[in-house]
Amino acid sequence: MSAAKHLDTMEFEQLPLVADLPVPMGPAAPLPVMPLGTAAGKTAPVPAASAATPNVAAKAAAASKIHLTLPEGVPAYWADACRQLMRRDRVLKRLIPQISNQALLPREQSRDEAFATLARSVVGQQIAAKSAKTLWNKFGKLPAQMTPELVLKLKVDDMRAAGLSARKVDYLVDLALHFTENRLHQDEWNEMGDELIVAELMAIRGVSRWTAENFLIYYLRRPNVLPLDDAGLIKGISQNYFSGDPVSRSDAREVAEAWKPWCTVATWYIWRSLEAQPVA
Numbered sequence: 001m002s003a004a005k006h007l008d009t010m011e012f013e014q015l016p017l018v019a020d021l022p023v024p025m026g027p028a029a030p031l032p033v034m035p036l037g038t039a040a041g042k043t044a045p046v047p048a049a050s051a052a053t054p055n056v057a058a059k060a061a062a063a064s065k066i067h068l069t070l071p072e073g074v075p076a077y078w079a080d081a082c083r084q085l086m087r088r089d090r091v092l093k094r095l096i097p098q099i100s101n102q103a104l105l106p107r108e109q110s111r112d113e114a115f116a117t118l119a120r121s122v123v124g125q126q127i128a129a130k131s132a133k134t135l136w137n138k139f140g141k142l143p144a145q146m147t148p149e150l151v152l153k154l155k156v157d158d159m160r161a162a163g164l165s166a167r168k169v170d171y172l173v174d175l176a177l178h179f180t181e182n183r184l185h186q187d188e189w190n191e192m193g194d195e196l197i198v199a200e201l202m203a204i205r206g207v208s209r210w211t212a213e214n215f216l217i218y219y220l221r222r223p224n225v226l227p228l229d230d231a232g233l234i235k236g237i238s239q240n241y242f243s244g245d246p247v248s249r250s251d252a253r254e255v256a257e258a259w260k261p262w263c264t265v266a267t268w269y270i271w272r273s274l275e276a277q278p279v280a
Contacts, residue, residue: 068100075221078103081262085269088258091240095269102272104264107219111186115179116146117219118201121211122171123164138162148176171206178204194222217264226256226263236270 070079082100086093107113123139124132139162143150151172159169178184189197194216201212213227227233228249238247241255259266 068097070100071103071105073105074103075106075223077223077262078265081223081265085259085262085266089266092259092266092269095240095273099269099272102268104217104221104268106221109219111179112145112147114186114215114219115148115175118175118204118207118211118215119146119151119172121214122168122175122206125168125206125208125211135163139164148179151176152180168206171204174205175207189220194225217267222264224261224263226253226259226267228252230267232271232274233267236274240270240273 068079068082070082082096086096107117120136123136127135139159140146142154142158142162156169159172160166164172183203184200185192192200197216197220198209198212201207201215202209208229210227210229213225213229216222216225217227234247234249234252237252237255238244241247242251256263256266
C-alpha cells in the first residue's frame, strides 16, 4: 500500500498573511517633474521602478506555492483546516507540508468498529505505544471477531494470559455490556455534541476522558478535539513551541487558541512530529 493510502499517514495553495509579506524600505521615489515646454494637460512620463525595489507581488505568489500531498479519503474539512492552520501558526506552517502525506482516514461507522476502537484504547491505557500495540495484537487473536458478544464469551484466564491486567479485563467486560445492553446512544452520536458523547462514554468503567477524546478523533473524526490529557500532545507542544521546556495544561491551551476550530488537525500533526506515535 502506498504512503498516500496509509491509515496513519496526508495540493493546494496557501496565501501568506499580509503581515508576512516583505515591506520595501528603500528611499522614497522622487516626484515626477514636468519638463520645460511640456504642454498643459499632457501627462509626464512616470519614472520606471528601481531594479532594487523588490517585486512584492511576485514574492507573494512564490511564497504561496506550498505543496501538500493529502491522501484520498481525508475528512471533508481537512484541507481547509490545514490551510487555515498554516496561516495562523508558525510551527504548523513548517510541519504540515513536511508530513502532509499522513492524515486521519475514515473508519467504518459500525457498532463493532466503535466497540473495537474503544476496546483498543482501554487496552492501551497507561502503557507505552509499542507495548500497547503488542498487547492489542495478542488480545485481538482471542475472539474470532472483535465484537462485544464474542469478548463476553472469552475466559478470564485466557485474557489474563494474553497480558491483560485483572482491571483491564473488568473494563473490557463492562464496555462489552454497554454495547450488548444498548446503554449507548450510538445512533445519535452524529447529532450529539462532543461533551455529551464524552460524558456518555466516561460512564463506562475504565473509559477516561483521554479514551473518550481519542474516540472522538479516531472514530467520529470530530474536527475540534484538544486532548490535554494526552502525554504525546503535551510533549509535542513542549518540543515545538517551548524548546523542550516543561509545559502546563494552561500553556498548551494557550498555544491551541490559534488552532480553533481545527484542534484535531493540529493535534494530529503535533503527534506526527514525534518519533513515538500515539495509540490509535
